[in-house]
């Protein structure tokens with residue numbers, strides 16, 4: 001692995017040299033183990049500790065199949081799906097691997113007693129499988145996490161609709177929290193040249209998701225002047241939604257949970273900010289009963305900020321805890337676009353507010369290649385910026401996931417894999433200098 005790392009760090013290794021570099025038979029990766037699936041039985045979600053189940057193992061490198069690329073991973077990032085995988089919630093990911101393994105011979109490779117996790121990477125292509133023409137050894141890349149087979153006509157308008165659509169490193173094996181990763185070549189995108197490895201690795205999953213959920217016509221189709229309520233506005237998804245709202249001429253109403261987080265979103269340019277802790281909203285009077293008076297109080301606080309306007313688009317992901325309020329505060333004809341249910345997936349809302357006011361609930365999930373590519377292009381152009389607050393060593397991935405599980409983090413948490421230290425991999429210093437304040441905004445907050 002040292003030879004691969006050195007070749008990348010040298011910065012001037014040719015494509016031919018990368019193509020002839022020796023590939024090891026095994027590699028180190030962050031895994032969960034199938035025989036530990038029941039380890040947290042009876043433990044409340046919050047107390048399930050990713051540090052207990054995320055292992056750093058040496059695992060065999062599988063054969064590369066047609067349409068795939070083998071990538072040397074310089075850096076990766078923690079996503080909430082790493083947390084879900086590590087606590088085996090809402091289901092164990094080994095069920096995904098078993099089902100995938102039954103679909104065809106190449107997929108069988110994924111059904112193993114261990115699962116190499118990770119849905120983001122920045123690194124360098126080492127090998128490509130048969131049928132890959134667009135990417136070559138030596139290409140510096142990032143990968144989005146949509147894995148599709150595309151053998152069904154159903155996926156050919158929008159690849160998210162492929163019946164065999166999976167999230168790489170969550171519903172498939174050989175993910176990005178490892179020295180080597182296997183991706184489909186249509187997951188690859190150019191690494192933004194002004195970013196370090198860990199900065200480039202961090203936006204992928206959340207940036208693409210926020211783009212589809214808020215900007216794409218498959219999601220919120222946000223337009224100039226829209227008021228956008230953004231839950232967790234300084235978090236993984238939310239900090240990109242905030243940037244998209246500002247970049248697209250909309251008016252974000254950012255919900256956060258501390259003065260520090262409020263300060264971050266203000267520094268990004270958001271003017272309308274609600275601290276939900278300071279507001280003390282109790283949307284649920286108890287575990288089974290919501291309190292519509294609290295929805296109204298929240299709605300009034302929004303109107304006080306917007307000059308009396310209600311919300312055109314709610315960027316939803318907390319789920320059960322907030323969904324009733326989200327439906328209530330949306331304006332007549334507005335949209336609630338949801339991609340998750342962090343606090344619980346059995347939502348409850350008062351449907352009278354929805355149908356009488358012609359509101360729409362839209363489900364959104366990750367992004368198709370085109371959307372992911374557009375989102376990455378905006379990063380490349382310096383119009384949207386990474387939100388990396390901290391980078392951990394691969395050995396400390398458990399702690400990194402723990403931070404995200406406990407909401408102790410800001411923006412994105414990165415993981416250095418083959419990169420020996422932070423700050424390496426920048427190829428365009430002039431562009432970096434131009435955007436350095438935005439790139440560093442989430443650092444050491």
Ligand code: NAP
Pocket residue numbers: 079080081205206209231232233234235236237238255256257258261276317318321322339340341342343364365366367404407411
């Ligand atoms: P994150 O970095 O933890 O950010 C989420 C933020 O939401 C938190 O920082 C918190 O911000 C806020 N929040 C959490 N619980 C809340 C609650 N009960 N009420 C109100 N606000 C709450 O996580 P993320 O990466 O943004 O992911 C968020 C969710 O989306 C996860 O469930 C994840 O699995 C899901 N997700 C889905 C997709 C998809 O494609 N479907 C893609 C990415 C993520 P404050 O404390 O500041 O309010």
